Amino acid sequence: xxxxxxxxxxxxxxxxxxxxxxxxxxxxxxxxxxxxxxxxxxxxxxxxxxxxxxxxxxxxxxxxxxxxxxxxxxxxxxxxxxxxxxxxxxxxxxxxxxxxxxxxxxxxxxxxxxxxxxxxxxxxxxxxxxxxxxxxxxxxxxxxxxxxxxxxxxxxxxxxxxxxxxxxxxxxxxxxxxxxxxxxxxxxxxxxxxxxxxxxxxxxxxxxxxxxxxxxxxxxxxxxxxxxxxxxxxxxxxxxxxxxxxxxxxxxxxxxxxxxxxxxxxxxxxxxxxxxxxxxxxxxxxxxxxxxxxxxxxxxxxxxxxxxxxxxxxxxxxxxxxxxxxxxxxxxxxxxxxxxxxxxxxxxxxxxxxxxxxxxxxxxxxx
Amino acid sequence: xxxxxxxxxxxxxxxxxxxxxxxxxxxxxxxxxxxxxxxxxxxxxxxxxxxxxxxxxxxxxxxxxxxxxxxxxxxxxxxxxxxxxxxxxxxxxxxxxxxxxxxxxxxxxxxxxxxxxxxxxxxxxxxxxxxxxxxxxxxxxxxxxxxxxxxxxxxxxxxxxxxxxxxxxxxxxxxxxxxxxxxxxxxxxxxxxxxxxxxxxxxxxxxxxxxxxxxxxxxxxxxxxxxxxxxxxxxxxxxxxxxxxxxxxxxxxxxxxxxxxxxxxxxxxxxxxxxxxxxxxxxxxxxxxxxxxxxxxxxxxxxxxxxxxxxxxxxxxxxxxxxxxxxxxxxxxxxxxxxxxxxxxxxxxxxxxxxxxxxxxxxxxxxxxxxxxxxxxxxxxxxxxxxxxxxxxxxxxxxxxxxxxxxxxxxxxxxxxxxxxxxxxxxxxxxxxxxxxxxxxxxxxxxxxxxxxxxxxxxxxxxxxxxxxxxxxxxxxxxxxxxxxxxxxxxxxxxxxxxxxxxxxxxxxxxxxxxxxxxxxxxxxxxxxxxxxxxxxxxxxxxxxxxxxxxxxxxxxxxxxxxxxxxxxxxxxxxxxxxxxxx
Numbered sequence: 001x002x003x004x005x006x007x008x009x010x011x012x013x014x015x016x017x018x019x020x021x022x023x024x025x026x027x028x029x030x031x032x033x034x035x036x037x038x039x040x041x042x043x044x045x046x047x048x049x050x051x052x053x054x055x056x057x058x059x060x061x062x063x064x065x066x067x068x069x070x071x072x073x074x075x076x077x078x079x080x081x082x083x084x085x086x087x088x089x090x091x092x093x094x095x096x097x098x099x100x101x102x103x104x105x106x107x108x109x110x111x112x113x114x115x116x117x118x119x120x121x122x123x124x125x126x127x128x129x130x131x132x133x134x135x136x137x138x139x140x141x142x143x144x145x146x147x148x149x150x151x152x153x154x155x156x157x158x159x160x161x162x163x164x165x166x167x168x169x170x171x172x173x174x175x176x177x178x179x180x181x182x183x184x185x186x187x188x189x190x191x192x193x194x195x196x197x198x199x200x201x202x203x204x205x206x207x208x209x210x211x212x213x214x215x216x217x218x219x220x221x222x223x224x225x226x227x228x229x230x231x232x233x234x235x236x237x238x239x240x241x242x243x244x245x246x247x248x249x250x251x252x253x254x255x256x257x258x259x260x261x262x263x264x265x266x267x268x269x270x271x272x273x274x275x276x277x278x279x280x281x282x283x284x285x286x287x288x289x290x291x292x293x294x295x296x297x298x299x300x301x302x303x304x305x306x307x308x309x310x311x312x313x314x315x316x317x318x319x320x321x322x323x324x325x326x327x328x329x330x331x332x333x334x335x336x337x338x339x340x341x342x343x344x345x346x347x348x349x350x351x352x353x354x355x356x357x358x359x360x361x362x363x364x365x366x367x
Numbered sequence: 368x369x370x371x372x373x374x375x376x377x378x379x380x381x382x383x384x385x386x387x388x389x390x391x392x393x394x395x396x397x398x399x400x401x402x403x404x405x406x407x408x409x410x411x412x413x414x415x416x417x418x419x420x421x422x423x424x425x426x427x428x429x430x431x432x433x434x435x436x437x438x439x440x441x442x443x444x445x446x447x448x449x450x451x452x453x454x455x456x457x458x459x460x461x462x463x464x465x466x467x468x469x470x471x472x473x474x475x476x477x478x479x480x481x482x483x484x485x486x487x488x489x490x491x492x493x494x495x496x497x498x499x500x501x502x503x504x505x506x507x508x509x510x511x512x513x514x515x516x517x518x519x520x521x522x523x524x525x526x527x528x529x530x531x532x533x534x535x536x537x538x539x540x541x542x543x544x545x546x547x548x549x550x551x552x553x554x555x556x557x558x559x560x561x562x563x564x565x566x567x568x569x570x571x572x573x574x575x576x577x578x579x580x581x582x583x584x585x586x587x588x589x590x591x592x593x594x595x596x597x598x599x600x601x602x603x604x605x606x607x608x609x610x611x612x613x614x615x616x617x618x619x620x621x622x623x624x625x626x627x628x629x630x631x632x633x634x635x636x637x638x639x640x641x642x643x644x645x646x647x648x649x650x651x652x653x654x655x656x657x658x659x660x661x662x663x664x665x666x667x668x669x670x671x672x673x674x675x676x677x678x679x680x681x682x683x684x685x686x687x688x689x690x691x692x693x694x695x696x697x698x699x700x701x702x703x704x705x706x707x708x709x710x711x712x713x714x715x716x717x718x719x720x721x722x723x724x725x726x727x728x729x730x731x732x733x734x735x736x737x738x739x740x741x742x743x744x745x746x747x748x749x750x751x752x753x754x755x756x757x758x759x760x761x762x763x764x765x766x767x768x769x770x771x772x773x774x775x776x777x778x779x780x781x782x783x784x785x786x787x788x789x790x791x792x793x794x795x796x797x798x799x800x801x802x803x804x805x806x807x808x809x810x811x812x813x814x815x816x817x818x819x820x821x822x823x824x825x826x827x828x829x830x831x832x833x834x835x836x837x838x839x840x841x842x843x844x845x846x847x848x849x850x851x852x853x854x855x856x857x858x859x860x861x862x863x864x865x866x867x868x869x870x871x872x873x874x875x876x877x878x879x880x881x882x883x884x885x886x887x888x889x890x891x892x893x894x895x896x897x898x899x900x901x902x903x904x905x906x907x908x909x910x911x912x913x914x915x916x917x918x919x920x921x922x923x924x925x926x927x928x929x930x931x932x933x934x935x936x937x938x939x940x941x942x943x944x945x946x947x948x949x950x
Contacts, residue, residue, distance in 0.1 A: 058802075313812065
């Protein structure tokens with residue numbers, strides 16, 4: 001957790017309050033551990049989705065539309081216990097695609113480290129090795145399938161890549177833009193401050209959802225769904241710079257009159273130097289807290305945008321577009337497992353919110 | 368007192384026809400229906416996607432407006448939605464000249480508009496004058512123009528009208544269906560002032576709107592509901608001599624989503640439901656007994672879904688990327704390969720739960736009268752698709768990506784409206800099918816109006832999954848789509864001359880079938896059109912969904928049909944078996 005404990009500058013024998021502020025988390029028991037570990041774990045899991053998921057996100061098994069979650073068995077139909085879990089082969093019972101039957105005569109053992117659909121890990125490593133699964137022609141859908149026979153678990157994991165990182169990218173863009181413009185406004189004051197803050201207010205009041213609809217309609221059709229999605233996320237992020245900018249401006253405004261800043265200025269430090277060396281580091285805690293608040297907000301924004309069909313396009317999954325099918329009456333009443341993507345963001349939001357809360361507490365106690 | 372006043376008013380209204388008779392007006396020539404005699408009273412609530420845009424039948428183009436207006440208006444000759452045959456309506460009878468260029472129509476005598484004003488040939492003349500007036504821009508005008516020339520309308524006497532076509536016209540009296548007869552006494556002034564297209568908006572007081580339909584406007588609650596009440600002057604009676612309609616009121620409520628409509632229907636808040644998706648049909652099936660409703664699968668309808676490539680000529684210079692890809696799209700072997708790669712049975716099974724039919728052309732195999740049965744069912748074969756692509760100069764890279772003769776990867780977007788979940792799912796299945804032959808198709812969902820604008824106006828799209836509904840089983844209404852100068856010649860809009868020899872041939876054949884009166888000959892000509900379409904695939908025809916509808920069990924005379932409006936086309940005959948108060 002290096003980012004929580006910035007190293008003291010070696011060139012300065014007398015660290016500025018900015019550096020003291022940066023070391024504010026030292027020496028206390030780390031009560032945020034669970035939230036942090038959970039977030040790290042879930043991000044690692046979704047990054048390794050290709051390996052962990054038994055299938056690719058777009059693999060359609062048209063023989064299994066809306067298949068319910070596959071049951072893992074240890075005891076077979078004859079009552080015999082098996083050490084390794086296994087699944088029974090299931091088949092559609094009729095034409096209405098709602099009933100499946102288990103064939104007790106055909107079983108498939110759960111295998112580990114087996115070969116399957118190809119994938120690219122972290123954008124660099126190509127592989128087809130999967131953590132677990134069953135050998136074809138049997139299938140194992142632990143969270144069921146959607147209407148095209150695509151494995152919901154695999155799509156949930158791949159969808160996490162889109163939803164979680166969309167939140168992260170958008171929040172990072174917001175905070176960076178907010179830091180830059182807020183710092184300039186706070187540092188230079190006067191007309192620069194007025195203009196920057198009026199713009200911030202305009203951006204805060206922009207109805208981002210309608211803006212997104214307009215942006216999506218004007219994007220050329222030829223660009224790939226991922227590019228279109230990144231553009232949409234960038235718009236969400238950039239529109240959100242207003243609040244972080246106001247917070248940064250407030251910190252800079254109060255800090256620029258403090259003695260160590262005035263002293264540095266007295267020694268001939270330029271505005272740019274003061275900002276970089278003394279003032280911006282003071283905003284670190286505020287920005288960190290803002291990140292933890294903004295990331296879940298932007299994850300939710302992605303989920304909403306995709307839920308309404310304006311996010312990433314098929315066949316790429318996100319938690320929002322997976323949940324979109326729950327808008328349909330028949331899905332709501334017939335296929336409960338299609339609602340699971342709606343639950344996926346909940347622990348993530350809880351973890352981010354408790355992180356934000358604890359950081360807030362620490363900032364207050366520091367002040 | 369209020370009650371007594373209302374009763375007196377009701378009695379007065381009921382007596383009006385006999386008062387008129389006593390005053391010497393022509394006796395009413397009523398139409399006796401063969402429907403099951405029913406009980407008077409009750410309300411039927413129908414959910415529609417949105418409220419109607421207008422009550423003006425001249426300008427109504429959306430289904431919601433047409434659905435409401437058709438209940439308030441009547442036509443001379445009507446196509447029975449159940450039998451698909453023509454039957455008399457305001458026209459008591461008609462005769463067609465031997466050369467097929469003239470239809471002489473005898474009107475019913477003694478009929479009255481819903482405001483009590485009498486109806487005669489002058490209303491018919493006025494109506495057709497309005498529809499044929501180019502300045503009015505009525506969508507019905509296209510149907511009344513034959514071979515580029517308008518039909519002539521002549522009054523022979525107060526109840527006889529002669530229609531003269533510039534050339535023999537095969538659909539003959541079918542042309543009169545859904546051409547509403549307008550009340551001259553109410554609309555003449557607006558027409559003369561050039562304001563008729565703005566007449567009868569949603570804010571027009573109900574008493575200023577009148578028609579010859581089974582119902583008349585009672586109440587408009589903007590954004591919420593439109594209530595129609597029974598027209599006491601309606602001209603149909605049942606076998607017992609009871610004047611139709613049976614229902615007191617017909618209420619149309621706006622429910623934007625189909626899922627919302629399903630929930631309302633299940634809760635009993637609306638009593639009939641049209642255009643159910645196969646998914647919802649399956650979900651509702653188990654509830655039928657408990658909730659006292661009945662679902663009906665009435666078989667393949669006149670709707671067809673297709674994948675269409677942008678073949679418009681005006682993309683040159685405006686959209687270089689589309690123009691580059693049109694070299695592929697214009698190659699018939701490419702279109703055939705795409706068609707062969709698509710698993711239509713997968714679409715039928717997964718999206719429509721086997722309640723749809725795979726299509727080779729826009730004609731549904733269920734339409735025995737017009738379908739060309741010799742055209743084989745569409746084939747699904749990836750190897751055949753690869754073979755076709757190879758002969759068209761395409762090849763594959765080592766990673767399986769399809770590239771054209773210049774080495775460019777074959778990649779295009781498929782536009783689809785976000786409001787239609789079945790078509791969005793079709794696009795996703797097609798995308799996966801095309802991936803199997805190395806084509807990267809990107810599905811782009813967009814709001815319906817943006818999609819329509821791109822297809823009809825800007826032509827800024829590469830491929831699209833969309834659907835169309837034929838207005839009639841007869842081939843002639845397809846002229847708009849199939850003929851190169853047609854208003855909805857979707858794949859290449861605004862062609863001045865046919866862009867290809869096969870389009871020129873379709874133009875010739877469609878013109879010929881329109882003036883060929885002999886059915887077998889006409890069918891033979893139309894068979895050729897279908898052969899060309901199946902071969903050239905200007906649209907890659909996919910599936911035609913079955914018409915799935917539902918109604919409360921105690922609704923009498925419910926006879927769903929495959930032509931719109933599927934469930935309430937015979938609203939005047941519908942009645943409640945249970946006592947009127949219940950509904």
